[in-house]
Amino acid sequence: MxxxxxxxxxxxxxxxxxxxxxxxxxxxxxxxxxxxxxxxxxxxxxxxxxxxxxxxxxxxxxxxxxxxxxxxxxxxxxxxxxxxxxxxxxxxxxxxxxxxxxxxxxxxxxxxxxxxxxxxxxxxxxxxPADDIKFLEIELDMWYYGILKKGWEKFAKQVQQEKMDVAKALAKQLSGLKVDEDMIKDVTKNLKDIIPEKWTDDQLKDIAKQLRQITKxxxxxxxxxxxxxxxxxxxxxxxxxxxxxxxxxxxxxxxxxxxxxxxxxxxxxxxxxxxxxxxxxxxxxxxxxxxxxxxxxxxxxxxxxxxxxxxxxxxxKLLKYIAIFPGGVNKLEDQHGNTLPDCFLLPPNSTALDFAYRLHSDFGDNFIRAIDVKTKMTVGKEHLLKDGDVVEIISGK
Ligand SMILES: Nc1nc2c(ncn2[C@@H]2O[C@H](COP(=O)(O)OP(=O)(O)OP(=O)(O)O)[C@@H](O)[C@H]2O)c(=O)[nH]1
Ligand SMILES: [Mg+2]
The missing domain is CATH 3.40.50.300 (P-loop containing nucleotide triphosphate hydrolases)
Incomplete structure (x- = not known):
C-alpha cells in the first residue's frame, strides 16, 4: 500500500x-x-x-x-x-x-x-483554495489521458486486427497505474458495441477521468x-x-x-x-x-x-481497508513470545484465502481452513474478513 x-x-x-x-x-x-x-x-x-x-x-x-x-x-x-x-x-x-x-x-x-x-x-x-481542488483533478485526469492517448491509434488498430480482448489489452497497457481488467470493463460498458478505433477523444477523456477516480x-x-x-x-x-x-x-x-x-x-x-x-x-x-x-x-x-x-x-474510510491480525486460537504469541506481532491492512472484501496468500503463497496454495480466533469458529476459503479479526490459517504441508 x-x-x-x-x-x-x-x-x-x-x-x-x-x-x-x-x-x-x-x-x-x-x-x-x-x-x-x-x-x-x-x-x-x-x-x-x-x-x-x-x-x-x-x-x-x-x-x-x-x-x-x-x-x-x-x-x-x-x-x-x-x-x-x-x-x-x-x-x-x-x-x-x-x-x-x-x-x-x-x-x-x-x-x-x-x-x-x-x-x-x-x-x-x-x-x-477551491481552485486548487479543481485544478489538481484536471491535471491528474490529463495525465491519465496523456498515457492513454500515447500510441492510441496504433493500439486500437492492433486490437482490431488481432481480435484482442479490449479490456485485457487495455488493462495490460495501463497496469502501471494499477488499472485492472474489471475497471476497464466497468468504465467502457457503454462503449461495448463500438470498436476502440471509433472511440472519440471525449470518450477517451471520460475513460481517463473515471480510471483516475477509481485508482487514485x-x-x-x-x-x-x-x-x-x-x-x-x-x-x-x-x-x-x-x-x-x-x-x-x-x-x-x-x-x-x-x-x-x-x-x-x-x-x-x-x-x-x-x-x-x-x-x-x-x-x-x-x-x-x-x-x-x-x-x-x-x-x-x-x-x-x-x-x-x-x-x-x-x-x-476512503479505501475501506481492514486490519487483520494473524494469531493462533491457542496462542497469540509467535515463537519468540511476542503477542500479536503482526497486523496487515487488507482491501475490502478480503477472504480467509486472500489473507493466507498475503501471509505466504504456501499457506494459500495449501489452505485447509481458517479459524476466527475471537469466536473460535472454523471458517472456509471464501469467508469474508472484517476489521479487527484475528485469524489462524491451517494449511497442509
Ligand atoms: N502556518 C502553517 N504553515 C505551514 C504548515 N505546514 C507547512 N507550512 C509552511 O509552508 C511552507 C511550505 O512547506 P513545505 O512543507 O516545504 O511545502 P511543500 O508543499 O512540500 O512545498 P514544495 O516542495 O516546494 O512544493 C513552509 O514555510 C512551512 O513551514 C501549517 O500547518 N501551518
Ligand atoms: Mg516539498
Missing part, C-alpha cells in the same frame, strides 16, 4: 510528510523546495485486537499505545504541481510518474489562501488551518465540495508535537486532542508559547491537528 502526498507547490506537503514519518526532508517557504520524491514510512492508527484478549501486544513493526496500533504504510512526497503541469509547466510532469504506484492520494491544500497558483506566499485569504481516490488535507481566516475557508469548501472528503489540519503543529515528543519534552499520541508536558523547565519561552498555541487554537478547537486523521481516513 502506498499513500501519495500531492498538491500545489509550497502548501505544506513535505511538512505533512515529515510530521507523518519524521523523515529528514527539505521544508521551505518557496515553491519547488522538493524536486526528487521523498519516500518514508507513516502509520495508520487502528484498534488493536490485543484489547479483546486483555493483553499488551508486541508489534514487530510500528507501535501500540493504549490499544491503538500504528500500522506502517509507505508514503511518498512529490514535487509541487502547478496548473498546466501535464503540458510541462512548473516542474513539468515527470514527477507525476512518481505517483503511478500510489493506491490513494492525500491532496494537501493551503486552506488559508495564502499561497498563490505558482506556490508563492501571499497574504492570507488572497487566493481561493483522494482525500483533501485542508492545511494551515492555524492561519487566520482559514476556518472560514474550510467551512465554505465543505459546502462547495460536499462529495469530497475534507479534513482540517495543521501539519506544522503536528510536526512540532511529534518532535517535542521525540525529544521527550511532552507525551503525545498522534491523533489525540491533548498532550502532557514532561519537562516544563527545559522548554524556552518560545517553545512553551508554541505548544500553548497548539493546545488552545488547534487541539481544543478541532479535536486534533488533523494529520493522523487524514492518514487514517485515507486508508480506512
Amino acid at each position: 502506498i499513500v501519495g502526498v500531492v498538491g500545489k507547490a509550497n502548501v505544506g506537503k513535505s511538512t505533512f510528510f515529515k510530521a507523518s514519518t519524521l523523515a529528514e526532508v527539505e521544508i521551505a517557504n518557496y515553491p519547488f523546495a522538493t524536486i526528487k520524491p521523498n519516500s518514508g514510512v507513516g502509520y495508520i492508527k487502528v484498534d488493536c485486537a490485543d484489547k479483546f484478549f486483555n493483553k499488551q501486544c508486541n508489534p514487530r513493526e510500528g507501535f501500540c499505545i493504549n490499544h491503538k496500533r500504528f500500522v506502517p504504510v509507505e508514503m511518498i512526497d512529490v514535487a509541487g504541481l502547478v496548473p498546466g503541469a501535464h503540458e510541462g509547466k512548473g516542474m513539468g510532469n515527470q514527477f507525476l510518474d512518481d505517483l503511478r504506484q500510489a493506491d490513494v492520494l492525500i491532496h494537501v491544500i493551503d486552506v488559508s489562501g495564502s499561497t498563490n497558483e505558482k506556490g508563492e506566499p501571499i497574504g492570507p485569504g488572497k487566493y481561493d 481516490p483522494m482525500i483533501i488535507a485542508c492545511n494551515k488551518i492555524d492561519v487566520q481566516n482559514a476556518t472560514n475557508n474550510f467551512t465554505r469548501l465543505q459546502n462547495e465540495f460536499p462529495d469530497h472528503m475534507l479534513i482540517a489540519c495543521s501539519a506544522e503543529s503536528e510536526l512540532a508535537l511529534r518532535e517535542a515528543a521525540k525529544a521527550e519534552l511532552i507525551k503525545y499520541t498522534p491523533g489525540e486532542d491533548s498532550f502532557e508536558m514532561l519537562k516544563q523547565d527545559s522548554l524556552n519561552e518560545k517553545q512553551t508559547k508554541a505548544l500553548e498555541f497548539i493546545k488552545d487554537n488547534i487541539l481544543k478547537k478541532f479535536g486534533s491537528t488533523g494529520v493522523q486523521q487524514v492518514l487514517d481516513d485515507s486508508v480506512q
Whole structure:
C-alpha cells in the first residue's frame, strides 16, 4: 500500500510528510523546495485486537499505545504541481510518474489562501483554495489521458486486427497505474458495441477521468488551518465540495508535537486532542508559547491537528481497508513470545484465502481452513474478513 502526498507547490506537503514519518526532508517557504520524491514510512492508527484478549501486544513493526496500533504504510512526497503541469509547466510532469504506484492520494491544500497558483506566499485569504481542488483533478485526469492517448491509434488498430480482448489489452497497457481488467470493463460498458478505433477523444477523456477516480481516490488535507481566516475557508469548501472528503489540519503543529515528543519534552499520541508536558523547565519561552498555541487554537478547537486523521481516513474510510491480525486460537504469541506481532491492512472484501496468500503463497496454495480466533469458529476459503479479526490459517504441508 502506498499513500501519495500531492498538491500545489509550497502548501505544506513535505511538512505533512515529515510530521507523518519524521523523515529528514527539505521544508521551505518557496515553491519547488522538493524536486526528487521523498519516500518514508507513516502509520495508520487502528484498534488493536490485543484489547479483546486483555493483553499488551508486541508489534514487530510500528507501535501500540493504549490499544491503538500504528500500522506502517509507505508514503511518498512529490514535487509541487502547478496548473498546466501535464503540458510541462512548473516542474513539468515527470514527477507525476512518481505517483503511478500510489493506491490513494492525500491532496494537501493551503486552506488559508495564502499561497498563490505558482506556490508563492501571499497574504492570507488572497487566493481561493477551491481552485486548487479543481485544478489538481484536471491535471491528474490529463495525465491519465496523456498515457492513454500515447500510441492510441496504433493500439486500437492492433486490437482490431488481432481480435484482442479490449479490456485485457487495455488493462495490460495501463497496469502501471494499477488499472485492472474489471475497471476497464466497468468504465467502457457503454462503449461495448463500438470498436476502440471509433472511440472519440471525449470518450477517451471520460475513460481517463473515471480510471483516475477509481485508482487514485483522494482525500483533501485542508492545511494551515492555524492561519487566520482559514476556518472560514474550510467551512465554505465543505459546502462547495460536499462529495469530497475534507479534513482540517495543521501539519506544522503536528510536526512540532511529534518532535517535542521525540525529544521527550511532552507525551503525545498522534491523533489525540491533548498532550502532557514532561519537562516544563527545559522548554524556552518560545517553545512553551508554541505548544500553548497548539493546545488552545488547534487541539481544543478541532479535536486534533488533523494529520493522523487524514492518514487514517485515507486508508480506512476512503479505501475501506481492514486490519487483520494473524494469531493462533491457542496462542497469540509467535515463537519468540511476542503477542500479536503482526497486523496487515487488507482491501475490502478480503477472504480467509486472500489473507493466507498475503501471509505466504504456501499457506494459500495449501489452505485447509481458517479459524476466527475471537469466536473460535472454523471458517472456509471464501469467508469474508472484517476489521479487527484475528485469524489462524491451517494449511497442509
Ligand atoms: N502556518 C502553517 N504553515 C505551514 C504548515 N505546514 C507547512 N507550512 C509552511 O509552508 C511552507 C511550505 O512547506 P513545505 O512543507 O516545504 O511545502 P511543500 O508543499 O512540500 O512545498 P514544495 O516542495 O516546494 O512544493 C513552509 O514555510 C512551512 O513551514 C501549517 O500547518 N501551518
Ligand atoms: Mg516539498
